[in-house]
Amino acid sequence: MRSLHTRRFTTAAALAAATVLAAAVPAFAHVTVQPGNAPQGGYTAVAFRVPNENESASTVKLEVSLPMDHPLASVRTQPMPGWTATLEKSKLDKPLKSHGQDINEAVSKITWTADAGTKIGPGQFQEFRVSLGALPTDTDKLVFKALQSYDNGDVVRWIEESKEGQPEPAKPAPVLALTKAADAPAAGVSASPAAGGHHGGDSAGATTEQASAKSSDATARTLGVVGIVVGVIGAGLGVAGLRRKNGSPSA
Incomplete structure (x- = not known):
């Protein structure tokens, strides 16, 4: 007994x-945005954090789609040794005003591709940094759908949007929550682009x-x-x- x-x-x-x-x-x-929030109307720097979930393959490419319903006038990637970043632009149906100028196209997709000999191996993660702005003031979040490609041909689609009151989806898209400027912490954000073209x-x-x-x-x-x-x-x-x-x- x-x-x-x-x-x-x-x-x-x-x-x-x-x-x-x-x-x-x-x-x-999950593939996430770090930090997960920023004030509306400002400029910020974020990192797309990418963990390798496959025990027998390595991540060699990340594709992040930017929301074109809330286009961003300024999108810049931080150089990362061993990775090549490519920015794709799309024409806008309605010009975007930025510092008194009309912006007719905006970055719609960023692709990071690993150079030969570079990868995110099993049990590892990598962060891909980007500066963004000016953040919209008419929405409380930006959804960045992402595709994570492995060297064995597998592609994980982080594109599912979470819905209030429902369980988190299996492959949620990275989300940047936008808060009212008065309620948001000042760290990581500047009200306008900094000198030299860098934001915050x-x-x-x-x-x-x-x-x-x-x-x-x-x-x-x-x-x-x-x-x-x-x-x-x-x-x-x-x-x-x-x-x-x-x-x-x-x-």
């Missing part, structure tokens, strides 16, 4: 640990550090919970073993 009780306890504890880990993994598995460069670095700190904190919390579960398993096994010892006949 004690042996059966011990097996049941161990199984239940193992399932609890597996549940904790399963709940923690999705937060790190120094502040963007601070924002990225904050995002990294939050990610590290989330990781630490997850590991802490897993440690507690493992500790419970060990304690349960120790108690069960002690009971078996005390209940066994003397020699």
